[in-house]
Amino acid sequence: MPLAPLLLAPLLGALLLVATAAPAEAAGYRYWSFWRATDTGWAYQQQGPAVSVPPDGAVDGWRFAVSPDGGRDAARPRAATGFAAVCADTPAQEGRKRVAVVLDFGTAADAGSTEAPPEQRTACAAVAPNATSAEVLAAVAPPLRYDTNGLLCAIAGYPRAGCGEQLGGAAAAGGPADGGGHGGPDLGLIAGGALVAVLAGGAVWQTRRRRSS
Missing domain, CATH: 1.10.287 (Helix Hairpins)
Known part of the structure; x- marks a missing residue:
């Protein structure tokens, strides 16, 4: 040879x-993640809000943040408010269920723009017994914005633009994705x-x- x-x-x-x-580079996404309160904290919801039907007395949580794909490692809502506190001023009604909603709009670092995130807030929805989490959210935090694939892009109009943008490790450190x-x-x-x-x-x-x- x-x-x-x-x-x-x-x-x-x-x-x-x-x-x-x-x-x-580890990929991250800027999006609204969906959670439900349990006795031990927030549990990531594998079902989408258009499919999930919360029971009476449930607490749905939403957090806007840059999080890894896969869900369970996404940023959780920072508030730990219970159903009783959120729905104390919403009396029970015959033929309706009450669902507490916790909205965490994230931080300025999560925003990825000059748009300032709103303050965290809670709301209590009184809806039909078979209402989905998407319907619960629409009742207390309009307007909602979805993309053509049904991905929830904005809650209460936030953010005004963008939907589930992928960000690499370079983007988080000032790479091409952020200019x-x-x-x-x-x-x-x-x-x-x-x-x-x-x-x-x-x-x-x-x-x-x-x-x-």
Whole structure:
């Protein structure tokens, strides 16, 4: 076997490892997450609000924030208000259920714009027994805004624009998603350029070797 491939193989392998070793940036999303209060705290809701039917006496919670995809690790509502406190001034009615709603509009850092988030607030909805959480929310916090796929984008008109934007790790640190720079060269491009250089050098070496033999 020619000497050049023997010398090049380990180097090429090392360059390929370098090119693939850069960790993937953790993706986050700016969105409204949906929760329900339990005896032990907030529980993330796997069902969407258009499907979930809260029972009488339930507490639905909503939090706008930048959170990872997957739900359970999303930012929870910061308030821990119970049903009795929220619905104390809303008397029970025959044929209606009462559902407490906690709205946490997040922080200025969550907003991702110059739009100031509203203060946290609570409300008590008196709705039909079969009303979904989406209907509960519409009763106490209009206007709601949805995208074409049915994703809830805004509660009480907040935010005015955007819907579930994906943000990478670079965006959180001032990367391209928020108008900043990369902050450094791309490792994959460097490794790819080095690989091309090595292959070119090997080809030149082989050509000179053939001419001299």
